[in-house]
Amino acid sequence: MNIVKISLANLKEKKLNSFLSALLLTLGIGMISLLLLLNKQLDEQFRRNIRGIDMVVGAKGSPLQLILSSIYQIDAPTGNVPLAEVDALRKNPFVKTVIPLSMGDSYQGFRIVGTTPKYIEHFQAKLAEGKIYNASMEVAIGSKVAAMSQLKIGDTFASAHGLDSEGEAHNEKKYKVTGIFEANGSVVDQLILTRLSSVWDVHAHEEGEGKHEEHDDHEQAEEGRQVTSALIQFRNPMGLMTIPRQINENTSMQAALPSIEINRLFSLLGVGIETLRALALIIISIAGISVFISLYNSLKERKYEMALMLSMGATRTRLFLMLLLEGLMLAVIGYFSGIILSRVGLWLFSRAAEQDFHYSLRKFTILPEEIYLFFAALLIGFLASVLPSLGIYRLNISRTLAEE
Amino acid sequence: MISSTNLHFSYSAQKKFSFPDIRCKDKETLLILGQSGKGKTTLLHLLALLLKPESGQILIAEKPVTALSPEEVAKVRAKNIGIIYQKPHFVSALSVLDNILLSNYLADQKENTQKARMLAEKLGFAEHLTKKTNQLSQGEQQRVSIARALMNEPNVILADEPTSSLDDNNTQKVITLLKEQSASIGASLVVVTHDQRLKDEFPNQVHLS
Numbered sequence: 001m002n003i004v005k006i007s008l009a010n011l012k013e014k015k016l017n018s019f020l021s022a023l024l025l026t027l028g029i030g031m032i033s034l035l036l037l038l039n040k041q042l043d044e045q046f047r048r049n050i051r052g053i054d055m056v057v058g059a060k061g062s063p064l065q066l067i068l069s070s071i072y073q074i075d076a077p078t079g080n081v082p083l084a085e086v087d088a089l090r091k092n093p094f095v096k097t098v099i100p101l102s103m104g105d106s107y108q109g110f111r112i113v114g115t116t117p118k119y120i121e122h123f124q125a126k127l128a129e130g131k132i133y134n135a136s137m138e139v140a141i142g143s144k145v146a147a148m149s150q151l152k153i154g155d156t157f158a159s160a161h162g163l164d165s166e167g168e169a170h171n172e173k174k175y176k177v178t179g180i181f182e183a184n185g186s187v188v189d190q191l192i193l194t195r196l197s198s199v200w201d202v203h204a205h206e207e208g209e210g211k212h213e214e215h216d217d218h219e220q221a222e223e224g225r226q227v228t229s230a231l232i233q234f235r236n237p238m239g240l241m242t243i244p245r246q247i248n249e250n251t252s253m254q255a256a257l258p259s260i261e262i263n264r265l266f267s268l269l270g271v272g273i274e275t276l277r278a279l280a281l282i283i284i285s286i287a288g289i290s291v292f293i294s295l296y297n298s299l300k301e302r303k304y305e306m307a308l309m310l311s312m313g314a315t316r317t318r319l320f321l322m323l324l325l326e327g328l329m330l331a332v333i334g335y336f337s338g339i340i341l342s343r344v345g346l347w348l349f350s351r352a353a354e355q356d357f358h359y360s361l362r363k364f365t366i367l368p369e370e371i372y373l374f375f376a377a378l379l380i381g382f383l384a385s386v387l388p389s390l391g392i393y394r395l396n397i398s399r400t401l402a403e404e
Numbered sequence: 405m406i407s408s409t410n411l412h413f414s415y416s417a418q419k420k421f422s423f424p425d426i427r428c429k430d431k432e433t434l435l436i437l438g439q440s441g442k443g444k445t446t447l448l449h450l451l452a453l454l455l456k457p458e459s460g461q462i463l464i465a466e467k468p469v470t471a472l473s474p475e476e477v478a479k480v481r482a483k484n485i486g487i488i489y490q491k492p493h494f495v496s497a498l499s500v501l502d503n504i505l506l507s508n509y510l511a512d513q514k515e516n517t518q519k520a521r522m523l524a525e526k527l528g529f530a531e532h533l534t535k536k537t538n539q540l541s542q543g544e545q546q547r548v549s550i551a552r553a554l555m556n557e558p559n560v561i562l563a564d565e566p567t568s569s570l571d572d573n574n575t576q577k578v579i580t581l582l583k584e585q586s587a588s589i590g591a592s593l594v595v596v597t598h599d600q601r602l603k604d605e606f607p608n609q610v611h612l613s
Binding site: 001002005006009010012013302304305309310311312313314315318398401402 | 445449452454455474475478479481482483487489493494495496497498502505506507508509510511515552
């Protein structure tokens with residue numbers, strides 16, 4: 001026998017009270033932990049994909065939409081811009097790289113993106129098998145695409161018009177898979193990459209413009225070619241000062257800066273996150289009060305028991321520790337079930353996000369912040385139980401025993 | 405063995421008690437009789453070191469105990485005194501067996517489950533050891549509290565109205581058990597009561613008036 005056993009027995013004796021206190025702690029801690037997890041993983045996903053991209057140009061519209069569609073592939077594109085205008089940027093001395101993107105079709109919900117090899121280089125995607133597409137209508141697919149669609153090297157498929165799987169199929173022209181990328185956690189995992197010309201070819205054919213040529217090296221093509229957007233890297237920060245304004249004023253395109261837009265997005269999300277965090281803190285405080293009340297009541301009911309144990313030779317300190325332990329054990333139980341709850345929440349959230357955006361958030365390891373959270377939970381358990389437990393030092397043994 | 409000399413205690417200026425001297429050797433018994441309000445429970449609490457006397461001396465196992473510190477008092481209580489209360493009280497969250505073993509634990513002694521079982525056998529509640537204490541009848545509960553008081557083989561067993569809520573049959577059983585068991589461990593047995601049924605059971609008697 002030890003005080004842990006007695007404390008546990010006391011918690012079990014008051015099942016409903018203990019359950020309520022632990023439940024409130026679980027909810028509060030689960031919410032905070034889930035917010036920490038989501039915040040960190042969303043942040044990681046967002047930051048990882050904008051690394052090295054200084055500016056995005058595309059059709060005029062919402063800059064945030066342009067960023068979301070061109071970098072993260074989660075919103076609809078803003079429209080098309082002439083390839084000639086995009087190519088003109090290459091001549092600007094501040095510009096280091098221009099990666100044009102052309103999209104509009106998809107296969108089973110995965111986007112087909114026409115681009116240049118620079119794109120693959122930029123995201124440091126490596127092939128797991130096969131080779132990079134060479135000719136028009138050849139594609140290399142991301143790891144998640146390969147896993148979900150069961151496409152293998154050499155398979156052919158017809159793309160669907162539009163960015164969801166509901167689109168009408170382009171049955172006449174079929175794509176052929178030549179390579180599958182390794183999973184690298186970037187947006188490439190969920191894309192089907194091909195040459196710019198493939199996208200033109202599919203649509204040129206559709207629109208009945210007839211003959212199409214095999215483009216061998218030249219993806220910059222004739223007049224009238226359009227792309228959806230382009231990712232730009234500057235040679236030095238000076239580019240940031242002048243180019244976006246020039247583009248917005250002098251061309252039919254708009255320039256959007258990923259870092260600014262993502263910060264804006266996060267500050268919009270931040271309001272919601274702050275609210276949830278405040279709610280979680282309120283729930284945790286109520287949990288603390290619940291522990292306090294239930295221990296306070298239980299000490300009142302168990303006054304005689306305490307006096308009895310004192311008369312049997314227990315020291316007050318030992319009984320104080322026993323009562324304190326009840327609060328601390330509730331805190332520990334609440335903490336661990338909260339951590340488990342947040343993992344379940346993250347899993348559900350990730351499942352929904354995968355279905356809608358093909359992004360997964362599946363890192364279930366304990367964050368360093370959650371270790372602090374553990375000590376915070378212990379502190380709450382301690383504070384809530386220390387006040388009622390101190391009552392043991394004021395207990396009059398003789399009077400309590402004589403009263404009943 | 406327990407003895408007291410010149411014990412005085414007061415709750416307030418109006419409520420003062422002075423008690424006759426008491427002496428009960430090892431293996432002997434002593435009955436302290438008195439009507440309500442004569443300070444029976446106060447005397448028992450003084451002898452059990454739950455109250456500190458205003459003046460006077462108490463010796464337990466030949467050692468003076470009135471000047472000890474709270475920690476030392478707790479130790480003496482745990483090792484040398486077994487108390488049986490008028491109404492049996494227990495730690496309700498624990499089983500009957502654990503309530504008995506609690507005496508060992510609180511006295512920092514090894515838990516002697518075998519002894520607990522043996523006592524339960526003798527006192528006739530062996531089949532209830534795993535139950536919660538509130539599932540037992542009054543008579544059974546009183547026998548459990550006797551077992552609890554005996555666990556550490558104390559020098560003195562103090563019983564506060566142990567029979568007041570029991571019928572004649574159970575009273576006889578409990579008193580016989582108390583006498584047998586305290587004699588078997590060589591303890592002094594002091595019973596405080598107003599129960600006239602016990603008068604003929606104890607040769608040594610002190611009357612509070």
